[in-house]
Amino acid sequence: MNGSPPESPESHLSERQRRPFLRPWQAVALPLIATAPVLLMLAERLPWAWLAPFLGRFHPVVLHFPIVLLLLAGCLEILQIAGRGRWEFPVTLVLFLGATGAVTAMALGWLLMRADAVTGGLIEAHERDGIIVAVLAVVTLSARLLADARRTPLPRWAGRALLAVTGVMLFRTSHEGARVTHGEEYLEEHAPWFKPKPKTVFAFPLSRPVLQWDLYAHVVTPILQARCYECHAARKAKGGLLLDSWANVQRGGKTGGAVVPAKPDESLLFQRINLPFEHHDHMPPRRKSQLSAEEMALLRRWILLGAPAQGTLGSLHLDNRLVTVVGQLPGLLLDKNAVVPDASDEEPDPAAVAKLRGDLAGVVAEMQARYPQVVAYESRQSGDLEMNAAVAGKSFGDADLAAVGRVAGRIVWADFSGTAITDRSAAVVAAMKRLRVLRLGRTAVTDLMAPALGKLAHLESLNLFGTAVTPALLPAIAPINSLRRVYVGETRIASDAACPEGLRGKILFPATFSQARSASPARRAKPAKLVVLTFDDAVKSHLTVVAPLLRELGFRATFFITPRWMGDQSNFLTWAEVGQLHRMGFEIGNHSWTHADFGDPNTGKLLGGELQRVEAELAKVGVPKPISFAWSGNAFGPEGIEELKKHGYQLARRGMQPEVLYGAVKVGPALDVRRHHPLLIPTTGDAYPAWTLEHFKEVVASAQLEEIVVLTFHGVPDPAHPWVSTPQEKFHAYMMYLKEAGFTAIALRELANYYDLSSPPADRLLGTRSGRDAAPPKP
Amino acid sequence: MKDRESQLIRELETQRLEAQTRRHFLRTCATGMGAMFLSTMANRAFGSAELDFTRPAVSPLAALPPQFAAKARRVIYLHMAGGPSQLELFEHKPDLEKLNGQDCPQSFLAGKRFAFITGTPKMLGPQAQFHQAGKSGTWLSDRLPHLERCVDDLCFIRSMRTDQFNHAPAQLLMQTGSPRLGGGASLGSWVTYGLGTENQNLPGFIVLVSGGKTPDGGKSLWSSNFLPSVYQGVQCRAKGDPVLYLSNPAGVSRGLRREVLDAIEEADRQEHAALGDPETLTRIAQYEMAFRMQISASDAMDLRQEPPEMHAKYGTEVGKESFANNCLLARRLAERGVRFIQLYHWGWDSHGSTESEALNLGFHAQCRQVDQPIAALLEDLKGRGMLEDTLVVWGGEFGRTPMQENRGGQANKFIGRDHHPGAFTIWMAGGGVKPGFGYGETDAVGYDIVENPVEVRDLHATILHQLGFDHRKLNFRFQGLDQKITGVKPAKVIRDVLA
Missing domain, CATH: 3.20.20.370 (Glycoside hydrolase/deacetylase)
Incomplete structure (x- = not known):
């Protein structure tokens, strides 16, 4: 061992070659220049103010560059160390590009946040960490440039440590960002150790009569929870709006208070949900689950009442129709993603069945306890429900249906024959959107049920036997494409009634003896022999x-x-x-x-x-x-x-x-x-x-x-x-x-x-002829 | 010498047995037990998990969801006891007419056994006119002019066969899946066991008998056998008390009955607290159901509530025991959520030994007894929208020969046919079967099946399938076997008849 210690690769380079390609101050200044547009955007009165939200949307595109580049810089550095001088990589250049990207992404992200007025814990953490990453990247780059220029006493390892810290922060930041876009459980969802966060629990007091429910806590909150919380609660507050408490609703977002008591049409909350679906400002956004007309009616009513924080449905004198709707809310809200399973003989996986029944299993069990034999699953493999109220007979009425209506969205088969339900149940019936078979025979329903029936887009069989419906009901159900049979026996729809196009051949009239007889009043019953x-x-x-x-x-x-x-x-x-x-x-x-x-x-x-x-x-x-x-x-x-x-x-x-x-x-x-x-x-x-x-x-x-x-x-x-x-x-x-x-x-x-001679039957021999008998058989 | 020989054998045997140790046993068993274990595990792993039919002891008839989505919710089974002649009703065989009066070909007789035919019988042409009916163009005889209106709703199976040629075993096979008394549980029992019943105030399985005679298979036809006895058929009567011993004895009011039941229940509850036998709770439930039935059964069975035009339609007479009355009752029971309604109508045993058994005489009256009521039932169910999910099954226990019966070698006094297990016709309607459809085919004289034979167990599998069950899964452990109505031979669902 007589030689000198191995020379660093740099030692072979000439003085000129060793000179960094950038002066340190230039290196720091350049990333800062990348933020210049942002600074310009701050002056919102400028005519190109639109640029801010426009550029903000590029955040999700740009952020991938610093991630790749900074990670690449780290990797190259590690290879360089491992290679003991065999390779030389332009680490500084890569780091420079990465730092520039980090600063740009940070700037755009900030624009995006401002433009969409998103707030909330997760977003704020992402914002903070994004800034840290950008700063760290710039500091690391500076340290490196200084070290390369040998102008700093900082040891080489310090620069490497800084790079490592930047990498760690980069991971953290991008993970937070991913959770913002893909959902908080996106990454871990399929990991074996993952325990799902309990699904949204709605605070429905199912054991209490609907009239004792609290309007804000048990009606308004679940609606907001189901339709708005995804973006306006807890860790995310788009538009600065939080709807997760009464106080937050009053406070509102960046464009002002969400509700104006007693004035729904001036309340931003109601205005936004009431905008046409195509409108840019319509809420919830297009791809999110939408409020039903009933839910909107309930919110409107709540605002009309002064958006109170307390008070039961009873004390607030909510009208009957809305009370009925309230009864169905749990079903409506929970059933956002009901799946239609294929009926088959295949043995189902119990876990799959449990998943199908999902959140509603508890509600169904409660219903079954209250109305035994009435509510049942369609089969052992199915999450869909059948409702056989006919067995309960006249003891089953509108009030019962309103309560059972909680699971309305899951009901595919319903028999109300002979029950005491009336047209007052129309809203519940309309909510049973997946019904295939509906039997209303021998009930007091009338043509007033027609609009509700018209909403049942999957109906295949409708039974109106023995009701007071008239031909006026038919146009409402004619557009239902899936409809195959309509039973109108013993109603005021006569067999010669004008039949709307679309129902032709689908209406079934019973071949009753009474009809046959009324057609030929003169006919007598004949003796048996x-x-x-x-x-x-x-x-x-x-x-x-x-x-x-x-x-x-x-x-x-x-x-x-x-x-x-x-x-x-x-x-x-x-x-x-x-x-x-x-x-x-x-x-x-x-x-x-x-x-x-x-x-x-x-x-x-x-x-x-x-x-x-x-x-x-x-x-x-x-x-x-x-x-x-x-x-x-x-x-x-x-x-x-x-x-x-x-x-x-x-x-x-x-x-x-x-x-x-x-x-x-x-x-x-x-x-x-x-x-x-x-x-x-x-x-x-x-x-x-x-x-x-x-x-x-x-x-x-x-x-x-x-x-x-x-x-x-x-x-x-x-x-x-x-x-x-x-x-x-x-x-x-x-x-x-x-x-x-x-x-x-x-x-x-x-x-x-015994003949009805006025309308003789169409004998098949009419029009034919028969010759004289062949020669009579001779004895 | 002999003694010494046997002594030696005994000794060797003893030595061999002494050498057999616990280890031998375990070693021998290891493969067997392993296989048993493996098959159990494999069953679990490959998804042939057993269905759970347990219910609370207090409501043994509680409705359970079917295994998979069902097309039919209930069954009305019209059993034509005696073996109705397919050749005079549904099987149009013009060639048989040409052979009328000729000797039966020996090929028909070789190796065959008949209930009564001996020697060489004569072929017998159709004893009724046939014509095509309905939009489906189904061939139908003139014997069933009312049913003709419904022909486009019917799904015929023309290739049914059974392996029993006597009434009782054939009826038992048809209704319980086993030809032996006590061999199987009846179809209605299986269905109520699997699905329970919708109306807890009425039995889930009701039997109505007409034709002046209980079918030969007797009450075993609606027995639950090894299934818990709550699933057995309850025979109701159109005349008098609908259910025997249901009404209160003279001098006992309903209030008093209530008090008695309360006292009994109290005692039963104490017994249950002491001994914990779930059957005690079942008994309480049964008493309560009987009490509720005092009202509900009487109401359901009261034909006076029907309007006159309904009576005219069915041809019913209040207070009479008739097939027509039973058909109208069947509709009322179906409407009230009874799961399985079984009708028996005796009188189809057309041997031709008496006038009432003659195909050209008594058979007419027999057809008249069922024709109008069945058509009325089908039309009534259809008009009320109930035929969609009510499976109506019509059929006897076997068919009849294309030969004229010659009991003891002599032609019978009247025109008739012998029992024929080899080919017969049944039909189904509603409940998700193809309307206006025919399945299976027999030869030119209706003697042998030439296409798509259907075994009784296939019919059972098909009925259970419409009710939402794989017949292999609807089973009950008894005597070490997973008992099922289709038995151990392979059975198939006739998918071609399903809509």
Whole structure:
């Protein structure tokens, strides 16, 4: 070891090179020059006064430069020490730039604070530390420059210590700044040791009736707390305004007192919140949660009352509507960020569920204790609520709803059917903004509820069954896009009411029997066991066998007369005998003159003339003009129907066709007066010789409750037409069965009692035609 | 020789057993116990946590939220006891008509067992006319003209099957998930166990019976079995006292009854203080509910409160025991927050051995008994907005064969069909099922399922799903098993029928 100690790198440099690139005084002066604009801005009367707030907004941009540069200076210095002279970095230059940035950022920050008039603990600490950082940076730079120039006895380590202190202060300052912008828990929020600060606790005295709540402490304070404290309380006071105590509210901010007692419109607090949302000075700022109309009304009312520090709702005579709103406040205020979860079978994480239920869990538990079975979570996975007040019935009224309304914003399903709630609950209903299903059936609500209903933008199903609502309510709910069903049974909204566009197809009218009946007042309820007996073709045995038996059993019937075969007087009736049947009390019906195929379009048009010919003959034997007709050969068609209508025929019987093939021993359709046109009355059973009593029973049993069995017979027996003949013994057995089973037998004309002939049903066979029966099955 | 041999075996056995020590036991068990432990832990870790159904002892029927958001809040189950013939109601099989009277193909009979059919039966064509109805164009027979109005609200499952061909076991399977008496708890019990009930003044599970006969499965059909007995069905009657032994005996006023109950409660409370048995509190709660029911049940069951047009709509007659009355009662009970309303209507056993069992005779009357009331119930629920969240289920315990029954090898006196577990039709309405929809398909004669078979347990899983439960999670520990209505075989929710 004979050499000299290692030379410092500087020792190799020439005198000129060693000269600092700045004179110390220049180095200090330059950062100060950076603050010059600020000094100018102080003169607020200058025409460019706008520059101050404008430049202030650059604080968050500029501050990153000194942070990076000062940290870089520190790092380079450490590397330089560690490198034992192997490297040389322009530390001083970096430090110079950093110090300049620090001073600039400080200056801009100060401008920002002034312009936005932000005060508060956190801001003030940031302000103080920012100044310290800037000063420290400048001092460190000066010390270094002095040391470089060897003009100071300060040891080298002192300069390094100063740099270290600057770095520490820099950390502190930037952390405070970050807490101002991102929120106080931003950095630590996900750290394992982090304990969240308890969420805002609103001082709602939930156990007390709403009227005993204190207007300032329990109503105004929570509103301010929820909507204003973020910027106007404790550690932050934008515009110099603190709203966290009554005294602070009175003191106001830099633009003056916040409230003028009794004059809301002159009170800055109310003016600002009442400005249009687009207005630059509107409060709360755009991206913050806004006051609801109800909350504003409450603040206004409080100011009107002189902004008192004390006094209960009761003593201040708050009107009912506002008292109702007060009841919902906890729900409104707490529910700022309710989340809509997807219903699924997936097992939910209990922690996630607890988070969904969040702050309201306590309120809900309290509600559940007070109204058991009424308030419940939608499911075990959900934070949303269902309200089933219907189980409480009439004991549940507006007052109860006002109290339950505290959780209004979370309710997605509500059933108030049969409760005592009225239109006075409109405000609470309107507050249930997330409702999907609302049932107001059998309550006293009226059209006055309409505006509230119109506010339920997520409503899917609305039940107004049995209320006094009228069509006037409908326009209010028509714009709700999500609405799918509106139940208006037993209301004054009739099915033919004008329906606003948007509700078309969504209104459900119950298919009530009462409506059906009111549409056809003449319709009678039919006896349970009813058959219509008809006898075709004027067969002799109608008078000799059928009529006496029916008379004996007290049965009525219709005989359809056609002169087609009446020339054969041994097997068929004479006109005189037809008159005799009429006088026995049976109905005489028209069966056409020629028994032709009136399903044929050309023949169909001739039916009118045929009807008249028969009518004329009947008139001669004292039989009045018939109202019943039987389609001859079971053929029918639209032309024939027109003829029948023209000639005043009200009822016409067809065969079992097209439902059942002619000649088959099958059960035909039973008459349903709601389905079958009165001029196309089907035959349920067309008697053939092959019929058995069992088949007859089946035919008779085939009618449903509202249906009527129509039976067609020919002769009993019918020697001329044996394929439709009914043996006398069988006929006797059939009729005896009807009698014993308690049936009533009627004539076709009596069906007018059960038909609404003024509005006949749209039979699917109308407009179609059916040809004459295929060749009759030969025996 | 033999003796010595057996002695040797005994000795060896003894030696082996003596060698078995506690350590052997623990060593052998270690893997098993470890696995048991692991599976328990895995269950917890992977989120099959059990649902908690505990309630305060004083309110065992308190409503609990469903596991997930439910589409249906209550069930009206219309059980058509006897096995209604799908071939005369909902299954349109024109090919069966062509085969009418022909011998049944042997392929249908091989390996099959029937309740009554023996030898080779004849095929039997449909005994009713079919037509397409509603906007959905659903094929429907002429037997149900009223229900036709509601056809676009119905969701048919045409491919139901069961493994039971006798009434009692098949009904038990349908209603309790097990074909054995005492094998399972009934669906209504499970639902009230899981969800409780909304109206604390009425039972949560009410049973109404009509058709002149209690179904073959008997009262076990609404038994809670291993579930606590508060969840069993309460049978109410349309005639006389709605609930037996509910009203005060002659000479006992309501005030006196109150005093008696207060005294009993005092004694019960003392007993509870002394012994701490929670069942004592349950008993107090039950007495109180019975007292409240004296008013509320009578009110709910009083059909005289309904206007005449409502009676006309349902076809009800006050004071009669009928399916129509029970339908109207079902609506009144649903309106009052009863969770599960179970109707049974006997008389669908259309063998054809008597006139009332004949598909072409008695069957008509049978259809008439239910057609108008069911349509009225559906329309009434719909008009009142209740069909949205009331699940109506219609069905029997099995279907009927496409063959004509030939009891003892002879064609029956009347036209009828035998029990058929292999394919039958049920429908559901409301409660979040697809309206105007059909699911599943049978072959050309309705004998076998060709598409989407639905087991009874699948139906149960689907019903529970609509009520907000995963059927695997609605369980109850009994005899070392997590009992559930769908049993141990895999069951699936029929998602295709869900709206």
